[in-house]
Amino acid sequence: MKETCFYCQCECNEVHYVSFYTLDEERVETLCPECYQEWLQGIKG
Numbered sequence: 001m002k003e004t005c006f007y008c009q010c011e012c013n014e015v016h017y018v019s020f021y022t023l024d025e026e027r028v029e030t031l032c033p034e035c036y037q038e039w040l041q042g043i044k045g
Contacts, residue, residue, distance in 0.1 A: 007032075
């Protein structure tokens with residue numbers, strides 16, 4: 001089953017689920033492998 005990447009909107013067979021927090025509210029979104037790698041690099045600093 002294909003899912004849509006939260007960031008780039010591509011449809012992927014493989015996605016990663018990540019949690020985002022805004023105003024003490026958790027939101028779980030999907031990221032494709034490429035966007036997930038960028039996200040990981042971003043949180044590493």
